[in-house]
Amino acid sequence: MELRDGAAILPDGLEISIEILRRIAEREETIFIVDETGVYMAAYSNGHFYKLVPTERAPTLEIDGIRMHRTKGVTPDRDAAMKLEALSLRGGWVLDICTGLGYTALEALRRGAELVVSIEVNPIVLRMALINPWSRGLFQDRRLSLILGDAYDIVPILPEARFDYVIHDPPRFALAGHLYSREFYHSLFRVLRPGGRLFHYTGE
Structure with missing residues (x-):
């Protein structure tokens, strides 16, 4: 400069x-x-207020003052890496529920995933990802397919036993209780291959 x-x-x-x-x-x-x-x-308002907030590394997304990532003692990108470590991901096909800024989907690709299908219900969240430099690969990597819609409706129509890994990181229960329902868990199990692994983050 x-x-x-x-x-x-x-x-x-x-x-x-x-x-x-x-x-x-x-x-x-x-x-x-x-x-x-x-x-x-780096913000957007449509009755709700969306804002990128800096951390030591990758930004977090704040919606109406609530942060969408863990930021206490960990950065959002490192948090995504820890989730993938817990899953012991090694290649294969990955289903990522609730894209957000895409850190989990991108980390899965970095760890060798052959294909990542990521579902996000909120188009404004994807707009925030579009202006976030740390999310750039979300729109550039051909191994990643983004689906805009409610995972509750989309997962039941995905092919059966197709994914080696499912990463389910929904908003808190009060905001998306249907993504914690028995019916939705059954849908997730249906798309997992035999021996597949599910990581479900439920917050702190």
Whole structure:
């Protein structure tokens, strides 16, 4: 970065004034995006407020002030890695329930998954992933298929005994109780291959 005439010149040639940089620096809990049109907060509002929040590494997603990842003592990307370690994933096909920012799906690919099918019900969450540099591979890797919809409706129509691993990381029960139901668990079991493994995160 170069400083010139009261502005910072970014490596890609974009300019941002020192005054704007000062204002950004005062908001440590916020991520900002800089592009040709200006500087804007990595957030979206449609009656609910979605916001990317910085951590030591990959950002977390906050919805109406509630963080969607564990961030106490662990970063979201490391948390995803720990879930995959618990699953002992080695290649194979993976079903990822509740994509979020895609850290779990991307970690599965890094660990050698042949194919990842990831389901997300909220299009705004995927929009936040689209502007998050740490989620970039979610939209670029051909081994990853994204499905927009409610996993409760989608999993029952997936092929039987197709997946070697299922990662089920739903929102808290109060927000998505149907994803904790006996019927949904039966659907998850149906798509697992014999000897397949399920990781179900239920929060703290």
